[in-house]
Amino acid sequence: MLRLPPFALHQPTTVAEAIAHLAAHAPDVRVISGGTDLLPNMKLAQTRIQHLVSVKFLEELHGVTRTATHLRIGAATSLQDLADDEDVRETLPALAFAASRIGSPQIRKMGTLGGNISLDTRCRYINQTELWREALGGCLKSHGTECHVVPGGQGCVASLSADTVPPLIAYGAIAEMVSDKGIRRAPVQDLFQQDGTWHVRIAREELLLAVEIPLPEPTTRVVYRKWAVRQSIDFPLVSVAVRLDGADGVLTGGSIVVSALGPRPRVLSLNAMAGRKIDEELAQALGQLVYDRARPLPNIPYDAEYRRERMVIEVRRAVRVLAGLPERPLAQQA
């Protein structure tokens, strides 16, 4: 069988203890929560790490709290709890939906929000066994010097595949990290960089505590759409969140967040389109916008050209849902 390499597991009961472990072992350390991404990556020797710091016993990292203005979700809240939480379902339905579409029931039970945000990038040339990567001759993220996705490419373009990230960005979520240097807050949108080998701007010494999401105005609505070959288990092959602000069917602002591209999601502001009606025409226009501005790469499985086409369709469908139109074009409603 695939063997899990040996490592030291630290199980602190306080945040102070946890950040002390992180500081002591950085950079050869990772935070482990459900382990549903980290442990398979360690088995594949894709991640080689000696120290793991568990957040299982850190109470302040668990659960959802609602204030008058915000929802605060602890980083160690399980994806299933997130999907089932009544406050999340009521105020941030696209986030609850995204969480409900991750992995399988078993993975959602183990996996957590913090783990999903920190999910390692994925690529058909890296999420493989050692034999496979040796046969390939390695890549920028493995032990080689060549990118097989973008021939001649200098930077790793492995794909961000976290389902929760597009809706978190669309809702304007803020991440809260702590380290021995204190607390740091940053918009989730700014957490990602264009480097597939280490795409999350959370330092090895830092512990992600929670995300805080402002309670949306009634005029703000977000839809998350994911396409994968199967209805369960799969990582997204297309991943879009569409946020439309507006009342009475007229757009006042919003954004489209496209993921499953490279290491960083593409965020397209719709503020310049304020004043347009939320209708089929807007669906077509926003479809064209993402077609022009975002391009899936042949990094994750499936035909990249089809994924590009599908991304456009999913954006159109998101807009139709928000416009109160049937998901499929009217011509198909026979």
Place this chain on the structure above:
Amino acid sequence: MTLSSKPENSSQGRPYTVVGARHGKPDALDAMAGLAKYTDDIALPRMLYARILRSPHAHARIVSIDTSAAEAMEGVHAVVVGEEMPARYGVIPWTPDEQALAVDKVRYVGDAVAAVAAISEDIAIAACKRIVVQYEVLEALTTPEAALANPHNKIHEANKHGNVTKQVQLAFGDVDAQLAAADLVIEGHYAYHGSTHAALEPHCSVAHVDGRGLLTVWSATQVPHYLHRELAKVLEVPTHKIRVIQPQVGGAFGGKSEPFDLEFVAAKLAMKTGRPVKCLYTREEVFLAHRGRHPFDMHYTTGFTKDGKILAVDAKSLLDGGAYSSFGLVTTYYSGQLLGSPYTFASYRFDSTRVYTNKPACGPKRGHGSVQPRFAIEVQLDKAARALKLDPIELRRRNFIGENTTTINEFHIGSNGFLECLALVEKASDWKARYGKLGRGRGLGVAGSTYISGTNYCIYPTDLPQSGVQICLDRSGRVRVFAGTSDIGQGSSTMLAVVAAEELGVHLDDVRVIAADSDLCPVDLGSYSSRVTLMAGNACLSAARDLASKVRQAVAKKWGCQKRDVILADRRAQRLDDPDVFIDITDAFILAEVEFGTLGSTGSYQTPRDDVHGEYRGGTIGASPAYSFTAHIAEVSVDEETGDVRVENIWCAHDCGRALSPVLVEGQIEGSVYMGFGETVMEHHHVMASGLRTDGARRDTGPGKDGLLAHSSLLDYRMPTTLDTPNLYAGIVEKPDPRGPFGAKEAGEGPLHSVVPAICNAIFDAIGVRIDSLPVAPEKILAGLRAQRSGGQSC
């Protein structure tokens, strides 16, 4: 859901008591509760763990192997390389092109090169990394076209014809004349992709040499007997010094039907170290071992009369074999030989060529060699029905071959419930009211098929029986059945228990089946080609009848009546004409033991030798004592914006002769339909290969390296989840065949075949787009719709 079941009964002049009852598998609870012992559950004292070093090159010559650093590691007990086991073997004795570990060259990424036994798996893994292999890399041939175009770059130097492993050309009747006379000729090109078995349990083997020098090999195999023979050959140990045991197996589907490197490796390392050795595959190794569905490239020309009668079938197929022969000789024959029913062909010709490529070897997957041509012919029939404006079910009825007849390639067909299968799915799907009337985006499709109930001949030439069963009774009232059969989850042990219980008048729970242990059981050839129910079932029936006769005779003597007046049923021996006169079955066994001494019997089964097949070269391959028949109707909905195809319902009716265990038959139907559905819509054993065809074959490889699997985990080898799977309706049709036990024929593979074309025919009914290149994929649907809009396709 079950469509119908209506057995008619008679045995010992009484109704059946066990046959046809809705029982489960007596051993199912252990598997469900996690108590069943699989090969990997075996842990022997002082056991070592083996790992196999595999080639990172698709095609290379081995210049040198230096194992010294690995051998020097603490915890390493032995290293083995190919030169220590150079004998060539192959499950088909005519094509021995494999070696336990590569000797001179490697032929695919993953070919086994060396192996280590160590005190832990971790040490074995680390030691493999210290083995230094020098390779001289050769040009890899990863498509059949490339393999044919480069006959001098031989993947196997000893092969006679470049990289062609087998070509079969057979013709029956005057195809050219019939095509010239046809009112309608349909020509189609079809691409069938590779898929693999993906059994839950990875291959695993444990070996041990005891103090007497007896080598015992436990293995997750479906052919313990063939494994036994090949172990003897490769290890140069006589068969009587080897014991092969097959523990509980977690699925096989054809993927464990020949010897694999790990069995030889575990055995050789056990012999070298004097300690037990276990070797367990990773999931990646299972994908590399493969032996799955061959990719086929097929060109079919079919001629019809204006009434829809098939005048001619002309088929040309190119089979992508991968690096070794496996069962490929048979696959190549099957690709043409199994197409001769359930329809009458006035003339038939096929030309099939299998080539070596530098990829994991293809072999037998459920429906071996006949699922691909079945796809082509059933889509051809659908195209003809459209062109002739005939209901596709009616077109199939018009070509029905009948029963007790002979196919154009001279196979004898016994019972044939194909028309009943068609009628059942037609009614269940409400076809007449719904076909062609569901509106755009939703459609129904039909297809039919046939399959063998075992191959008439053993894969090695012999006059020995194909199956042997021994039964013992004693004063406990318990029945013990000893059989070499291989229960891989399909329930062959339950089948034997049903047959024995029916004849001996006991309950299913009273029968202990001891199977697949070469020291304890008579030989059976194994679980392949859907042979076990018919062959081992007949052997068991023969042994059970022999014993039942003795028991009835002893009871009759006691009662002063004739033997025929005594029946055994429901744990009793009773008077046929007076149910109030009976004794407990245990007392009946005691009477028999007193009368005859210790009670035992054997039964064996040999296939019929007369009137089964033609006398031409190759005429024996595809011959079977009896044939099953199947019909499928699929219902799909298609999203024309995304290209998504949702299979909503699949109705399957299968003629298994007699359902000895209807619940198990339904399980086989549902499992087969699921498997066929999965490979139609998503599963793809995809090896990266540049220069892919331009006929719609999926272009998702991207740059990379030829010969690498596009998936080496169950995440990337996508099989349908529960949420993806349509409603399945399993219907049993019973047309007892005189050659089957109680009339039984096969049920394990037939119900897979026609689901594939039924889905594609339903897609055409929904949107008028033909998917002739599998698997179905949204981008192909969209491409078809674009072609349609620009006036492309018509039928």
